[in-house]
Amino acid sequence: MILDMTTLERAEAAEHALSEEMDRLVIVKSAIYTSGERDPRVPAPRPPDQGKHYLMGHDPRLAPMPDKPTLFDFYKYRFGPSSHMLESARLAQKNGLSEKIVLACLVHDIAIAGFIRGDHGYWAAQLVEPYVDEEVSWAIRHHQALRFFPDDSVGYRYPDLYAKLFGPDYTPEPYIHQAHRYARDHKWYMTARLLTVNDLYAFDPNAQVALEEFTDVVGRNFKQPKEGLGFDASPSAHMWRTIMWPTRYL
Ligand SMILES: [Fe+2]
Ligand SMILES: [Fe+2]
DSSP, rough: OOOOOOOOHHHHHHHHHHHHHHHHHEOOHHHHHBBBOTTOOOOOOOOOOOEEEOHHHHHHSSSSOOOOHHHHHHHHHTTTTHHHHHHHHHHHHTTTOHHHHHHEEEEEEEHHHHHHTTTHHHHHHHHHHGGOOOOHHHHHHHHHHTTSSGGGGGGGGHHHHHHHHHHHHHHOOHHHHHHHHHHHSSHHHHHHHHHHHHHSSSSTOOOOOOOGGGGHHHHSSSOOTTTTSSSSSSTTHHHHHHSSSSTTTO
């Protein structure tokens, strides 16, 4: 007879199963995760395998994802609470902006939430590019630069938070200045600019915004591949797979 397990017993059993699985695996981090902590000019030592196998699929420490993951599945299993993006999207909606801008707000920082921070606007634009209107990915790409430059015509100031985070003397790299000059003269400038205006940096930790509030906007404006993100052979499919399986050996 199977006795009922208490919650604690179940947690212990799950932890035990995980540690057994971990004992059978060698999990190696990519150079980009360790650069700085170790010198990437020196080849990474190959850990002794002692008969174990190198991980080539799902990392048992992470929540498993559905076979055909949707955009929302990535929010649920890989992007953390994402309150900042959800609140920005809600603000854009409240301000009566177009669905393109609401969607851009909803996804603009997915690279920070689940992929790579540096140049996050470029990474996020590339991730979503095959699935959204060109204007949406253009806006996401250029919020990277526009965040650093004020625009009085819409009341956008240099964020106080940036002065605090990066110091008062911080000035962006020349390529960011160049991207700003280019974006300023573009027909979609205002789309990217409105993304920065609704990109809340002082967000309310108590606000509750559910992903499901945006089901319709995403349904109408994000071409979810039927094979699932990562499996549709799009130009960014491999990036979604890397987010899903960040520690695969090859
Ligand atoms: Fe951003
Ligand atoms: Fe943001």
